[in-house]
Amino acid sequence: xxxxxxxxxxxxxxxxxxxxxxxxxxxxxxxxxxxxxxxxxxxxxxxxxxxxxxxxxxxxxxxxxxxxxxxxxxxxxxxxxxxxxxxxxxxxxxxxxxxxxxxxxxxxxxxxxxxxxxxxxxxxxxxxxxxxxxxxxxxxxxxxxxxxxxxxxxxxxxxxxxxxxxxxxxxxxxxxxxxxxxxxxxxxxxxxxxxxxxxxxxxxxxxxxxxxxxxxxxxxx
Numbered sequence: 001x002x003x004x005x006x007x008x009x010x011x012x013x014x015x016x017x018x019x020x021x022x023x024x025x026x027x028x029x030x031x032x033x034x035x036x037x038x039x040x041x042x043x044x045x046x047x048x049x050x051x052x053x054x055x056x057x058x059x060x061x062x063x064x065x066x067x068x069x070x071x072x073x074x075x076x077x078x079x080x081x082x083x084x085x086x087x088x089x090x091x092x093x094x095x096x097x098x099x100x101x102x103x104x105x106x107x108x109x110x111x112x113x114x115x116x117x118x119x120x121x122x123x124x125x126x127x128x129x130x131x132x133x134x135x136x137x138x139x140x141x142x143x144x145x146x147x148x149x150x151x152x153x154x155x156x157x158x159x160x161x162x163x164x165x166x167x168x169x170x171x172x173x174x175x176x177x178x179x180x181x182x183x184x185x186x187x188x189x190x191x192x193x194x195x196x197x198x199x200x201x202x203x204x205x206x207x208x209x210x211x212x213x214x215x216x217x218x219x220x221x
Contacts, residue, residue, distance in 0.1 A: 034053075034054045034055050034112075035051060035052065035053060035054065035059070035062070035082075035104045035106070035112040036051070036052040036054045036112075037049065037050070037051055037052075037102050037104065037112065037113075037114040037116070038050050038052055038087070039116060046119070046121055046125075047119050048089060048090075049089075049090045049092070049102065049116060050087040050088060050089055050090060051064055051079075051082075051087065051088050051090060051102075051104055052085070052086070052087040052088075053082035053083065053084060053085060053086050053087070054085070055084060056084045056085075057084060058081055058082070058083055058084065059081065059082040059106060060080065060081050060082075060106075060107075061078075061080065061106065061107055062078070062079045062081075062082050062104060062105070062106055063075070063077075063078050063104070063105045063106075064076045064077045064078070064079075064090065064102065064103065064104050064105075065102075065103040065105070066092075066095065066100050066101065066102055066103065067100070067101045067103065068095075068096070068098065068099070068100055068101075069099075073103055076090060076091070076092075076102070077090060077091065090102070092118050095118060096118075097117075097118050097119055097120040098117065098118060099115060099116075099117055099118075100115070100116055100117070100118050101113055101114070101115045101116075102114050102115075102116060121149070122149070122210055122212050123148070123149050123150045123154065123207060123208040123210055124146060124147060124148055124149055124150075124154065124156065124179075124205065124207050124208070124210075124212075125145075125146070125147045125149060126144060126145070126146050126203065126205050126212065126214050127144065127145045127147075128142065128143075128144045128203075128214065128216050129142075129143045129144065129145070131216075131218060133221065134193060134218060134219065134220045134221065135193075135220065135221055136193050136194065136195055136196050136220050136221070137192070137193070137194070138192065138193075139190055139191065139192040140190070140191060140192075140193075141188050141189065141190050141191075142188065142189045142190075142191065142201070142216065143186055143187070143188045144158070144186065144187050144188075144203065145184050145185075145186050146158065146177065146179065146184060146185050146186075146187065146205065147179075147182075147183070147184040148179040148180065148181055148182060148183055148184070148207075149182075150181060150208060151181050151182075152181050153178060153179065153180050153181060154178070154179050154181075154207045154208055155176070155177075155178050155207065156176070156177045156178075156179055156185075156205065156206065156207040157174065157175070157176050157177075157205070157206045157207070158174065158175040158176075158177070158187050158203055158204070158205050158206075159172065159173075159174050159203070159204040159205075159206075160172050160173045160174070160175075160189055160201060160202070160203055161201070161202040161203075161204070162191070162199065162201045162202075163199045163200070165194070166193060166194065166195065166197075166199050167191045167192060167193055167194060168191075168192040168193075168194055169190070169191050169192065173189055175187045175189075193218075193220040195220065196220050196221060197219075197220055198217065198218065198219050198220070199217075199218055199220070200215050200216065200217045200218065201215070201216045201218060202214070202215055202216075203215075203216070
């Protein structure tokens, strides 16, 4: 008696479909990396940029480049690994201010890019300490910290400007400081408000052929 051989075609189709599905799933799980290029303000108020691994997987061999205008992409950095949710600071030292396209690349992956504006970084930082509660007729002191962000000594001038007639102290006050590389100095101004209300004091800070203006709003009760 002859025995009819059962067809294996349906089984083979199921096996092929299974492996295709598993391959697609593995690709999605392992190779659909997502990189973010984000920007924040640092403690001095300067804009800084990070590259971030926004996935729950470790990413390897991440290359970062930048391009200005229609020029060729140039290397900006390379990271052997990026842990899940880890971010790395991007260094734009020596790159001229203006519009820049940041490009992040992974092996066998799509390219991530974002166009940003690199701001000119001033050679110094200026940070005003809170004045606290102010009362009419009572003297208070404003203290500001100035830091030299260059690699050489800098002669700095701070010109304070306030609303005429609002304070007892007239005229406006100037201060000159010689600050060594990487160090900071504190300037103080004593003022006595003659009335209640709101006003703004301006500080023009000059150093290394750069002038920046900072505003400090005040409320007198």
